Amino acid sequence: MAAAGGVSRATVSFVLNDDPRQSVSAATRDRVRQAARDLGHVPHGVARALREGSSRVVVLDLDRGLEGNHSRSCVRGLDDELAAHGHVLLVRHGQHSAEATRQVLDAITPRAMIRFAEPYLTGHDLEDLGGGRKDGLAAHAALQIRHPPSTGTPGSRRPCRRRTRRRARARRRFAEHTVHSLGLPPLVPVTVPRPKQAGTGAVADLREAHPDVTAVAAFDDDLALRTLTALHDLGLAVPGDIAVIGYDDTEYGELSTPALTAVHIDAEAHGRPAARTALGLDSAGLVPVPARIIVRDPV
Amino acid sequence: MAAAGGVSRATVSFVLNDDPRQSVSAATRDRVRQAARDLGHVPHGVARALREGSSRVVVLDLDRGLEGNHSRSCVRGLDDELAAHGHVLLVRHGQHSAEATRQVLDAITPRAMIRFAEPYLTGHDLEDLGGGRKDGLAAHAALQIRHPPSTGTPGSRRPCRRRTRRRARARRRFAEHTVHSLGLPPLVPVTVPRPKQAGTGAVADLREAHPDVTAVAAFDDDLALRTLTALHDLGLAVPGDIAVIGYDDTEYGELSTPALTAVHIDAEAHGRPAARTALGLDSAGLVPVPARIIVRDPV
DNA sequence: CTGAAAGCGCTTACAG
């Protein structure tokens, strides 16, 4: 490559990286660019990574698949934004030991390793992102509880797997805050386990212990659909006897009867700043897309 | 590290890689191992990759998320098997341009890049994997059509996104073969689109045009659930009026009424040989886990 | 059996 351009490898590097500390004549610059195009030359990432201390890869740690719209859109945002800055997003699925994580680090020394929804949880995203709107966990928890705004309905929900525990706790706190500020009775937590029969039993117990509960604000769509199924099996009317609202808008929500109304989180706007932070860039000026309720059947 | 052990870097490399071409005295070997442990020394993957020509990473290209059991278990198998051989699995989600793919290659020069379910489709997995059972697309397509074995029911199904088209076509062919060999009437293809109303319309049309169709063998669980919803909305009884059987066993299948019976593919056994092939290893001796039908409610 | 040296392809001070 250097030979073809008739310049030193150093010069090639300067040109291809637009190094501002080095001025290169326009003629040389063009010559190098042209040669790179002709030869299809692209810097070898591994060599560059060795020299620079890390590869242009960001690893996202995600223990689940890409179930709802939240994770899916977040990945899209991360991917786009990283690509725009010459980096690559790679996802690691499953629950891994610390040792396995170290293996990844050792294998490619990624530029950063992101844990899914970490900032969403830690409060980073709870800050005002412009337009007077908060677009984080607190806002989303409140959005779910407030819907529909006209009827005051206590919600209930269920935290689940270990990794999500912290997030569940935070959600719970925000939901309780909302309930309180609306002057509603406190939340009644309920667990709707698998398999189906167990879930139905749990919902039956809830009805008996708390006949006054008029709505369920589910931790996620999976649990919302589980609850819907249980209510169906108990012969209860939705939303007549009790309403259900989901969180995270799975495509399966459309298929239940009644179809599931749910909080829809557009997390591309979360993924982008996360990407920039991972690269050590300023993440100002990104426009958030506030979460909204997808109303399917009346709740 | 070399200094601490009092040996040359070369020797460290020989010991740590168990190089068979080089004999190292037991004493030196122990000394190096001990020093490595003490210092927590691990070979730097990037440097090694530069020298060896590729990193110990395998990239899996997956345009969807991890929806059903097929992709999920396949990823598990790949991940396990690669880890057992000192490699790391990283997943790339979304539909990417050739340019973007090249970016990944340039960034870390992975050992291999796998396209999801490629061998599943190309026939690799259609071979007999031992025990006199085939555990591939042909077997799975047949399994779905044959269920329940007692009643002869024409199936219908729907291919969808571009990437899956080839797979859909192959499935279709295998299903038709099965139908034929069972002496059943030929398959009637049907598309059940989103949104819900459109799907319901499609199923209504099907009923009108082909009142003799008694069962739907869906392309995947999503479509099966869609069909179930449509039938419900049309006031038809399942399986009384028409049966539905899914493919790939989503956890949401449990929640419909009636619950969805589906083909359950344990693809860990597909992931493992794929991993070995990617590493250029022999994949003999791996035990396949044949697909089975998860019967939930009677079809 | 062990060690000194080359080289993988880059980037970046440094000298000209």
Place this chain on the structure above:
DNA sequence: CTGAAAGCGCTTACAG
């Protein structure tokens, strides 16, 4: 403004 040189941390012929 340009080029020769060092060095990132490994592996692997090669000489001792």
